[in-house]
Amino acid sequence: MKKGLMSVVLASSVLIFPAVSGAALGDQTLRTGSNHADVEELQDVLRDTGHYASSSTGNFDSATKQAVRSFQSSKGILVDGIVGPQTFRSLGVSDSGGSSVSASSSTVNFSGTLRYGSRGSGVRSLQSALNSSGANAGSVDGVFGSQTRSAVQSFQRSAGISVDGVAGPQTFDALGGSVSSSGSSSASKSNSKSGSTGSVSSNSSGSxxxxxxxxxxxxxxxxxxxxxxxxxxxxxxxxxxxxxxxxxxxxxxxxxxxxxxxxxxxxxxxxxxxxxxxxxxxxxxxxxxxxxxxxxxxxxxxxxxxxxxxxxxxxxxxxxxxxxxx
CATH class of the missing domain: 3.90.1720.10 (endopeptidase domain like (from Nostoc punctiforme))
Structure with missing residues (x-):
């Protein structure tokens, strides 16, 4: 797929948004007793695959371990209830982020999105940009947690764009960049709708x-x-x-x-x-x-x-x- 390229130019700062695979998992082994955002995202994954039916808490408890074991068994891999490299690969999770920046300008080319659970320099840059825009992302710590998500939603609402708490091309564009796609015209912005959470573009999918x-x-x-x-x-x-x-x-x-x-x-x-x-x-x-x-x-x-x-x-x-x- 030809991925969109975004040039993000913000006054007095350079934002570097790495490509992510839709998850911040894979950078550390998860097991019983783990308790942080990666576990919450793991639970979301396991629910999507049909192996976890409880709410996502971020706490790797016995129900989570059993869900992991069920998933491992379904994939024919080692069933130990521990989420390491082999289980991450079976989940389709990779830690192959990346970004590129021109050494002679403040233009940054990137693809991908940042969402709850993402980590790294891209999140830190996003948090800085949100704080500069007046949306309170809190500490610039590189962890896309609940406060960063709330800040993204607040910014999206004020910008009149789709409010989903996910920082993708539309949100980056609103933060001050422009979006272009190889071989196609500039990516379309959604027409603004109500600023309520979960709003979408005003074009009807039924048309x-x-x-x-x-x-x-x-x-x-x-x-x-x-x-x-x-x-x-x-x-x-x-x-x-x-x-x-x-x-x-x-x-x-x-x-x-x-x-x-x-x-x-x-x-x-x-x-x-x-x-x-x-x-x-x-x-x-x-x-x-x-x-x-x-x-x-x-x-x-x-x-x-x-x-x-x-x-x-x-x-x-x-x-x-x-x-x-x-």
Whole structure:
């Protein structure tokens, strides 16, 4: 996938945003007794893969250990309840961040996003920028925790952009940079909507032109593998796949299934381009896809990768929660 390049130029400072794989996991082994943001993100991962049904607490307790063991068993790797390099690889988590900066200018080229759990120099730069903008990110410590997320949301709300607490191209652009993409025009900004948490672009996914573009993009990824935290053709999780399809068509949507569900307007009869939601791992929304019509939807399944499925099959009909429109 051709990744967008952003040039971030802020007065009197240079921001370096490293590429991340959608998670800050992988830099340390996690085991019973660990208690910090990495564990909370691990729990989110395990829930997405169907091995953890409790709320994410950040505490590596017995339920988390059992979920890890269940996941390890499903992958045929060493079952020890400890999350080390082998388990991280099976989860699709890599620690291959990177950034580039021109030695002769303040232009920084980067790709990726920063979100809750991310760590490093990119987060420190983001925190500094947020503090400079008046959004209180607290200490510039390089850890994307709850205060940094709240600061991102506060900044997004004041900038009139999608409020999801995730620092991606739209947020970096609003902080003072510009976005460009190789071989294409500048990335579209979402039209501003209500400043409430979970707001999305005002373009309706139900409109024919928007829906056809989203579906065309989505179908072009059939066969792409599943990877937790993945947001590119090299590997998608279910919400990362939705984000990819919509963002390629100028629409910014929340990152997680639950947030997408919260932002969507419920519809009784889905139209082409609407989002269909499923409760696959717990009582709330945990999986989603794009409705294609004729009871079919396209999604990134953990065991299938990007594929087209039918709502009438017993598994999907039994877990179906309903449809929503963004």
């Amino acid at each position: 024919s032109s928007s829906a056809s573009g989203v579906i065309s993009t989505a179908k072009g990824q059939i066969g792409s593998p599943y990877s937790w935290g993945g947001t590119s053709p090299s590997g998608f999780d279910c919400s990362g796949f939705l984000n990819y399809a919509f963002s390629k068509n100028g629409q910014s949507i929340p990152r997680t299934v639950s947030a997408i569900h919260g932002a969507a307007t419920s519809v009784s009869n889905p139209q082409v381009g609407d989002i269909v939601f499923f409760a696959t791992t717990h009582s709330g929304p945990s999986h989603a896809g794009i409705y294609l019509g004729n009871n079919e939807f396209i999604h990134a399944g953990s065991s299938t990768g990007v594929t087209v499925s039918n709502l009438n099959t017993s598994y999907w009909s039994n877990s179906y929660l309903g449809a929503g429109r963004l």
